[in-house]
Amino acid sequence: MRELIKRTAQPGMIALSGGLPASEFLPTDALRDCVDAVLTREGGNALQYRPMYQPLLEWIAEYMGTRGVTCDPDQVFITNGNQQALTILSHLFLDQNALAVTEAITFTGIHQVTRGRGIPVRTVATDLHTGVDLEALERAFRINPTPRLAIIIPDFHNPLGVSITEEKRIQIAQLAEQYGVFIVEDDPYSPLRFTGKPLPAIKAYDTAERVFYLGSFSKMLMPAARLGWMIAPRELIPKLTVIRESIDLESSGFMQRIVAEFLQRHLLYDHLKQLNTANAFRCAAMLTALDQYMGDIATWTHPEGGLFVWLTLNDAQIDTWQLFEHALKQRVAFVPGGAFAVEGGYHNTLRLNFSNVNEEQIEEGVRRLAAVVREYGQQSYRKNGNGNKYD
Numbered sequence: 001m002r003e004l005i006k007r008t009a010q011p012g013m014i015a016l017s018g019g020l021p022a023s024e025f026l027p028t029d030a031l032r033d034c035v036d037a038v039l040t041r042e043g044g045n046a047l048q049y050r051p052m053y054q055p056l057l058e059w060i061a062e063y064m065g066t067r068g069v070t071c072d073p074d075q076v077f078i079t080n081g082n083q084q085a086l087t088i089l090s091h092l093f094l095d096q097n098a099l100a101v102t103e104a105i106t107f108t109g110i111h112q113v114t115r116g117r118g119i120p121v122r123t124v125a126t127d128l129h130t131g132v133d134l135e136a137l138e139r140a141f142r143i144n145p146t147p148r149l150a151i152i153i154p155d156f157h158n159p160l161g162v163s164i165t166e167e168k169r170i171q172i173a174q175l176a177e178q179y180g181v182f183i184v185e186d187d188p189y190s191p192l193r194f195t196g197k198p199l200p201a202i203k204a205y206d207t208a209e210r211v212f213y214l215g216s217f218s219k220m221l222m223p224a225a226r227l228g229w230m231i232a233p234r235e236l237i238p239k240l241t242v243i244r245e246s247i248d249l250e251s252s253g254f255m256q257r258i259v260a261e262f263l264q265r266h267l268l269y270d271h272l273k274q275l276n277t278a279n280a281f282r283c284a285a286m287l288t289a290l291d292q293y294m295g296d297i298a299t300w301t302h303p304e305g306g307l308f309v310w311l312t313l314n315d316a317q318i319d320t321w322q323l324f325e326h327a328l329k330q331r332v333a334f335v336p337g338g339a340f341a342v343e344g345g346y347h348n349t350l351r352l353n354f355s356n357v358n359e360e361q362i363e364e365g366v367r368r369l370a371a372v373v374r375e376y377g378q379q380s381y382r383k384n385g386n387g388n389k390y391d
């Protein structure tokens, strides 16, 4: 992925491959004021080693109420973002004898903390309209040996763009209790909703303390904060602390104060409104362009938020890794779907990002992509002597 993203950094490239909020919508002026306020108030003390910042813990506990989760500030564990939370939980629960469940298509950072550490993985399919396949999940929990945990992305899935329905969230919490499996609810995207009804977290239905909720400031505020949080059972906080201290001691106290200042000034609501409005326009531009240029050659997901659309080419013979090379020559980039496939496959799929490119670029990018798919399809059909399917 790193190599792939590097190769897309060329002049004239329309990069539909990113996973970022657009820099022009990040709140630089407001943050400058927050940095100033923190330093003026606390001086050098803001720059010291410090325990987790209580006002931030309190804000997060209250925010979780809006996600249907009742918790106290002492159940909030600050991390350097969801990736670190995933790493900590992997070290807490997973050794070579423990089994993890993940979605068959999932964020690459989830690959890294499971199979990437040599942990055996059982995968489950994800429905592109309703989220993770519950029958598959139930089967994955029922078969021996019972898995230790399952990592699930509830809202605006990376890379699929889909969200899990409310009924399924209730059932996931029930399955976790019934089979004694922990659920890791990896949720960096729920604040990025631009349409539809907000859904409670899976954690909201967790009466048996089986769900670890992971939230992040990366997408809702700024990736460079490198701050997130975990809602964990109180008795596990000391264990999490020991693992965390072995990695990097603590999250930056300075950054926690800057973010808390931003939140306490009630700036988040307006920031998200601006960001999500822009994302809504960009997503609409992408869906319109896909309808216009690719309606006869692909299907795709229709996200209600987040950053991504997942596209499946009708022609199952097309390998999007090869297509990627052709696309770069035409100055358009995407991420081949195979990059997210834990057990391979999904060769004719790809992920498109709509947040970090403007509407004109989106239209032009999708037009170029459609042309590349048609050209590539024609070439391979000529090679195989099957006629010009894409004329």
Ligand SMILES: Cc1ncc(COP(=O)(O)O)c(C=O)c1O
Pocket (backbone or CB within 6 Å): 019, 080, 081, 082, 083, 084, 107, 109, 153, 158, 186, 187, 188, 215, 216, 217, 218, 223, 227, 228
């Ligand atoms: C599903 C998912 N989980 C976790 C992360 C990592 O997030 P963070 O920046 O909070 O470490 C990402 C980042 O793209 C993601 O898409």
